[in-house]
Amino acid sequence: MSTEDMKPFYFGEDQSLFGLYHAPQPGQDRDTAVLLCASMGQDYIRAHRANRQLAVRLARAGFPVMRFDYYASGDSAGEDSEVSITRWQADISTAIAELKRRSGVSKVSLIGMRLGATLAALVGAQRGDTPRLVAWEPLVNGNEFVKELIERHEERLRYFLTKPAAEAEHQKRTELLGFAVTELLFNELRQIDLLALRQKPSQNILVIESEALPQTAKFQSHLESLGAKSQYQLVEGPRIWTEDPDKALVPQQVLQAIMNWITTS
Numbered sequence: 001m002s003t004e005d006m007k008p009f010y011f012g013e014d015q016s017l018f019g020l021y022h023a024p025q026p027g028q029d030r031d032t033a034v035l036l037c038a039s040m041g042q043d044y045i046r047a048h049r050a051n052r053q054l055a056v057r058l059a060r061a062g063f064p065v066m067r068f069d070y071y072a073s074g075d076s077a078g079e080d081s082e083v084s085i086t087r088w089q090a091d092i093s094t095a096i097a098e099l100k101r102r103s104g105v106s107k108v109s110l111i112g113m114r115l116g117a118t119l120a121a122l123v124g125a126q127r128g129d130t131p132r133l134v135a136w137e138p139l140v141n142g143n144e145f146v147k148e149l150i151e152r153h154e155e156r157l158r159y160f161l162t163k164p165a166a167e168a169e170h171q172k173r174t175e176l177l178g179f180a181v182t183e184l185l186f187n188e189l190r191q192i193d194l195l196a197l198r199q200k201p202s203q204n205i206l207v208i209e210s211e212a213l214p215q216t217a218k219f220q221s222h223l224e225s226l227g228a229k230s231q232y233q234l235v236e237g238p239r240i241w242t243e244d245p246d247k248a249l250v251p252q253q254v255l256q257a258i259m260n261w262i263t264t265s
Helices: 041-046 048-060 085-103 115-127 142-157 183-190 214-225 252-264
Strands: 006-011 017-022 032-037 065-068 107-113 132-136 204-209 229-234
Touching: 006 085, 017 048, 017 085, 032 048, 032 085, 032 115, 041 048, 048 065, 048 107, 048 252, 065 085, 085 107, 085 115, 085 183, 107 115, 107 252, 115 132, 132 252, 142 183, 204 214, 204 252, 214 229, 229 252
Parallel strands: 032 065, 032 107, 107 132, 132 204, 204 229
Antiparallel strands: 006 017, 017 065
């Protein structure tokens, strides 16, 4: 796919959000577009190439595809102090509307990885109009995600001979893995619980992960209890959010599994 098939732009009421539109390859009529929902922080950086490759494959299969950066992240406007999970959910709805406008289709499916999968599920449950959802390594419990980030951050600090002053025990934590984290963001993340959903995020859902986790199994059961047609796949692949970003790994088996599901479901 040439760079001409990939269009960068800004969108939203104040043109504050950055997006990339991947035009579908002609000759394959798809009535659904696909929006990719990224994760945050180091997850976003390390999964960037994989998300781009997934977007290219989807476009080649005839889907109009869009990637975008949440407010106060990536190439979108906003400061670190303005990061908000509530705002990011609204950004997904804004991106859905933009993708519909650009593609001319009336339905948008969602694919998200890690926190992106969680946000996509929350937004899908609120809207009730997303035909398909791919939850790739979803973060089911926000409090557990915060604990994971802190553990990874502390592990990185072991490489420092002197602990940074901002990490002193008596001070509030303001940064994790190189990204500023406000008290608001900490609180919003800790409140996330996908097992508390009262509406199904989508009628057709693929939950995919590379390591079988108990929380994911509970989420899968919960989706079924809400009446969703849900499929679970365990697919071996690198945990790219923990890998050195210089490696730029792409989990080929996972991407292929997503492609097989979304083109046939």
